[in-house]
Amino acid sequence: MEGPAGEKVPSDNQVKTFERTATGLVREISAFRTLVLDLMFTSPVFMFVFAILGIGIFVGADMVVSTLLALLIGFTTAGMYALLSIAYPRSGGDYIFISRILSPPLGFMVNFVFTIVNISVIGTEAVWVSTMALGPMFSGLGAIMNSSSLASYASVFSQPVYIFIIGAVVMLVFTSVMFFGTGPTFKIKSVLFFVAVFSVIVYIAAIGLTSTSAMISNFNHLSSTSYQQYSGIVTSNGLPEKFEVVPTL
Template identity: 35%
Template sequence: MTKAETGGGRSAPDLYERKATGLVRSISLRSSIYFNVTTVGVMWSVLALTQIAGGFADADPVVTAIIAVVVCLAPVLLYGLFTAAIPRSGGDYVWVGRTFRPWVGLAVNVNATTWFVLANGFLSYLVAQDALPTAFVTLGKAFNSETIAGWAGTISSPGWTFAIGVIVLVMSGILTAAVPMRKAMKVMAGFFTVTMAGLVVAILALLFTDRSDVVNGIAGAGGDYDAIISAGAASGFGAGGFSLWSCLLAIPPLYLALAYTVAGAYTGGEVRNPRKTGVLGPLTASAMVGVLVVIAFSAAARTLGSDFISAASFLSASGDPAYTLGQPASFFYFVTLGTDSPIVLTIIAVAYFAAPLSTILATVLFSTRNLFAWSFDRILPTKVSEVSPKTNTPVVAPIIVTLVSTVYLAFLVWGSPTFSAAFGAIILGTTISFIVTAIAAIVFPFRRRALYASSAVRGEFMGIPVLSIVGALALVVYGFVFYALVSQDALGVNNSTGFMATVIVLTIALIAYPLAYAANKSRGVDLALVGRELPPE
């Protein structure tokens, strides 16, 4: 082991660096952008339009999007700077654990990773419940085929939903374990291209569509444009009100996309140039998604009409009988109402189906790196950190992630609706981990002075470490998002189910280290020594 730090902070122990993990630094800047964009799913990002419009009567989705793009830069930059400072697999597990104590770092990372793994199960569920049905309905319209459109109802049955979900999860797990990261990034590049094309085509379709085409399309789908607006206005939606405060409170749905473009941070041990890629990768991804979202929202407001979007979104979400359209309100459904072009409809259908697949694959990739980091620190059995000599990728970790996601999928398909409702707390649960990470960034330059001084982000502004400044800004963003989540009913988190799910996952995260410590202590291994070591390259 190589000594990496002497002293640092108040009586902080010396840090030692362990090397040789079997992982290879193969993620370039371009790959990082693909990876981070597909993690949040650029196609899924614009779905926040209907949640904002239908949940906040006085919020302008375009204004909300612009604000979200700006405020989310701080959280994204925070993870980028930490990646450049300590480019190791595990992300916040490493940063927080080495700033404070291993217990804190593990709790933060277990909490976030649990939600990420559950997200895979939820997304695999949505493949058969939302992505594929929407794609089939769209393709049915494109090719004037009732047979294809009818497949939407067939695959929504419990058996088909579970079978399709399992296939998606297993294929993602196999791809993660059996393909070198360099090739996996090429797959991510393919998903990036397909989903990006779908969103761009949707935006162009809106820009070249007249309002009259939309009105006729809505009539053909069994609705009435003016009647929907009138019904929404009667409930306070679509009446043209505006409040900047409402725009701020409506940020979380977009924050989920824009501030989560930090997936590369968890694969820091495989980033080729941490100083450059670690920072520019997530920032570019977030800015790219943000700009497209603003353009998409603006195009929708121009063609569909803000009043219609707000009214239809509210009526659809509340189950009001005045909403008589064939599909739930969503950005892409609205786009398909205004066009009959088979090419446009086919591209949107394929891209919409590819969106959850890309997110699942990306989440499996970085979640396995977290398990890998725990295993290398002996939190989990060392078998979990086993790396294939052929592919230089973890072998056992993808199996664990796939199994847990599959179990949650089963609960979603055959269990109580509570399991689905509980997943809504993902933003609240992960934000708690992000808050602790922001605090760690603020104090890291002071607690680990020597390590910070030797890092790639050791700059200062007016005598204050840049990392501390960014950490403070990110903490403000995280704190406000947390406030919005617990105070606004429209976000669907501040209920007993959401709070209970958050508490359960946090409890698991908090007891993980004591259990691992006791198990290792019985074998004569002191996990406290982990805090005196830097994780492996």
């Protein structure tokens, strides 16, 4: 049926679904770039970073099993978002989901919290560029190549003033990229996506193809402390020799 101005008006027996029909303010991206955005947001590289941090936080945990358990639980959340995206096509987002299912004030509060968290995470990740990327990289290269100059760079990246400067530059660079529009931004994201995927594959291959004896030999060669001495130190400080169930869960 039609309204006074000739526009189509849904009849009472038609199913009404909240759906954005306007297209003037909507920017479309390809399915691949959408996948890249989602994967980069979940940060697959950080899965390995948090696994290493988890060894120290949850002493005795088998981080491989813990990661797999968390992945299974995460599938339920991903499935929920998939169903909500189907129910609210072209109108996705936590505000839409929560405001339509619960209430608009709750939707606003949740999105406000997400905004604050994302702003905080940006600062944390900018710091990690120095503390978890550049510093360890130069430290490892200095040990492998027996270069004192490269090792000295690692100590530079651990100083607060340089951490702040590098973090500020990283934030400014990635923020300025977005001013060039959606196209250039997603092109850069796609390139960084392949760099991240390649890094993860190389990391997994290096760990998987290195035997325990080779790891111990390399550790003894590159470290000032032998593997046996280091193992005795961490064991005497409370690290269990075998994985435990409770920390793993």
